[in-house]
Amino acid sequence: MAGHSKFKNIMYRKGAQDKKRSALFSKLSREVTVAAKSGLPDPNANPRLRAAVSAARSGGMPKDNIERAIAKAVGGDGDNYEELRYEGFGPSGVSLIIETLTDNRNRTATNIRTALSKNGGNLGTSGSVTHGFDRMGLITYKAEAGDPDKIFEAALEAGAEDVTSSEDEHEIWTAQADLHEVAGKLEAILGEPEGVKLAWRPQTVINVDEDNAGTLMRLIEALEDDDDVQTVWANYDIDDEVMERLGQD
Numbered sequence: 001m002a003g004h005s006k007f008k009n010i011m012y013r014k015g016a017q018d019k020k021r022s023a024l025f026s027k028l029s030r031e032v033t034v035a036a037k038s039g040l041p042d043p044n045a046n047p048r049l050r051a052a053v054s055a056a057r058s059g060g061m062p063k064d065n066i067e068r069a070i071a072k073a074v075g076g077d078g079d080n081y082e083e084l085r086y087e088g089f090g091p092s093g094v095s096l097i098i099e100t101l102t103d104n105r106n107r108t109a110t111n112i113r114t115a116l117s118k119n120g121g122n123l124g125t126s127g128s129v130t131h132g133f134d135r136m137g138l139i140t141y142k143a144e145a146g147d148p149d150k151i152f153e154a155a156l157e158a159g160a161e162d163v164t165s166s167e168d169e170h171e172i173w174t175a176q177a178d179l180h181e182v183a184g185k186l187e188a189i190l191g192e193p194e195g196v197k198l199a200w201r202p203q204t205v206i207n208v209d210e211d212n213a214g215t216l217m218r219l220i221e222a223l224e225d226d227d228d229v230q231t232v233w234a235n236y237d238i239d240d241e242v243m244e245r246l247g248q249d
Contacts, residue, residue: 027230028056029069030101034081036073047180051196058194079103086112087129090219090234091120091212095129097200097233098223108228115226119219120212130200132235136161137179138199139172145190146170158185169194173201202235210242 032052039046043053049070056066084105086098102108113123139160145151148165155163155172159182162173174182176198183196208216216236223232 023225023227024059025061025065026227028052028059028061029065030081031230032056032066032069033073034083034101036070041070041074050180051183054192055195055197084108085130087124087126088112088116089122089124089129090116090236091215092206092208092236094206094208094216094234094236095132095202096121096220096223097129097133098229099231099233100228101230102228104228108226111226111228112223115219115222119222120215121219132204133200133202133233135176136199136201137174137176137182138195138197138201139174139179139183139186139193140195141170141172141186141190141193143168143170151190154186154189155182158182158189160186173199197231200233202233205235205237208236208238210239210245213238213242 032049035046035049035052038048041049043050053066056069081101081103082105084100084102086100086109088096088098090096098112100108100112115121116123141151143166146154148163148170151165151170151172152163158172159178160172160174164171164173172182172186179196179198183193186193216234216238220232220234223229
């Protein structure tokens with residue numbers, strides 16, 4: 001999309017309304033539980049848990065569900081999830097980073113390989129894709145949080161490294177180690193963010209033509225629809241008019 005005005009070049013974002021509510025809540029709950037197990041079960045003392053709780057709230061997850069997910073970690077209940085990252089390629093040579101939380105790595109690997117092979121992609125080896133991305137912190141705010149100048153000034157003051165604004169949201173990029181410090185400073189200025197997470201930012205992007213765009217979108221949707229997949233990052237750019245035509249199909 002020209003200017004990355006909506007979907008941008010880093011990830012195909014489907015809104016919560018495009019996903020089954022229960023599936024969305026399941027993924028959010030899984031991240032909350034894993035985050036709580038990774039440190040103290042207190043969001044104020046556990047930056048990853050604080051980010052997971054923030055994402056769950058933004059996704060419309062009820063407070064009781066969030067508290068139950070944390071309680072599972074405290075009580076040692078539920079499955080033990082393993083964090084695995086897969087790397088692959090899609091149509092037009094687009095690079096894909098697929099982050100998962102799974103209790104069965106064989107199932108997850110099979111599902112990812114199948115989704116790739118059925119939609120013009122293939123699985124790569126470890127390190128085959130990540131070298132083309134930078135590991136950074138990403139803080140997002142809805143567009144209503146302020147105009148681009150206000151957000152840029154706040155981000156600069158908080159110590160962020162870059163800002164990209166669109167008609168839908170503001171993306172504030174930080175060094176990996178500075179994510180939660182910058183997020184805390186921004187919250188004091190702009191209020192609670194829409195999301196706070198570690199992200200993969202592509203160093204370069206690939207312009208995908210209309211012939212391959214539909215296949216790429218179907219591939220990313222197939223990956224995101226898998227219960228074990230938490231996030232899909234990619235380095236593509238698709239023209240606005242092409243995306244609009246795809247949306248009408």
